[in-house]
Amino acid sequence: MKDRYSDLLNRYTGPAKKIIVSFHGEMDQDRVSMLSYTAEHQLETQGARRTTIKKTFNILIELLQNVLLHSASQEIGKPFYFLLAENMEDYVAICANVVTNEAAKKIQETLDIIKKMNEKQLKNHYLEVLSNDQYSAKGGAGLGLITVALKCNNNFTFNCTPLDEKVSLFEMTSIISDK
């Protein structure tokens, strides 16, 4: 995970790129707050549009709380890495954590379905899930990934890399336009 994080930092260092917030370590609720408020403050300082700041804050909370709720329990301390960067005229939010292979399969299936939806379908899907408001055993309700997709106009990518026979590294990238 450390190597991947280093690669990521290198990838977002250079002309027309700027790292706004980045972190590699263990996750807890204070980190969710600390990283999202820091990102919000930094975006305000550099004059991002108010709607962009709101959208980004929304996406960051969902990505970071997903780490908190859905990291593989065999991973002590819920390791993750996170980066918010400016890339040309867009903002890029990347978050990765270790999930069970079973969870990875489920996330991939969910995101494959979401990715094919247009805005109207996404909104309807959101309302459908909101109508069936059962929490999963871990406290999530399935709305988080749809919320991320809605906030970034479905401009996201993801990948799951198996680390061994039990767990995979799940990485999600959302691109937020500041136009």
Place this chain on the structure above:
Amino acid sequence: MEKLIIKESLNNPKVILDPAKKRYEISGKSFPENAKSFYQPVIDWVKTVPVTSPEKIRLSFMLDYISSSSVISVKQVLSKIKARNTEGADIEVQWYYDPSDPDIKELGEEYEKVIGIKLQFIERSI
């Protein structure tokens, strides 16, 4: 109907449900780690609102930000309010929104659609 006060933190809203002062409000940012357990006392409180000779209660939601798991929990609070009103209580929900941020108003409209509850929309500027 007892008083329920929960202090605001970096990730949970302030909750003031105070019958003596007739002040009923949930305000701030809502993304607690466990939204379900955070909002359970609020649901339990709604269950205690009198249904015979009820006094009107105006409960204000003034949320700046709400995470997806809190969206579900607030829906459960509103569903409980609707059920309690059906039994005879008189709780009016005031839904405050910032006109420059469409998300919170939209969410209120979604709740109306999904739950079938009527909200009082009130504009505010932050």
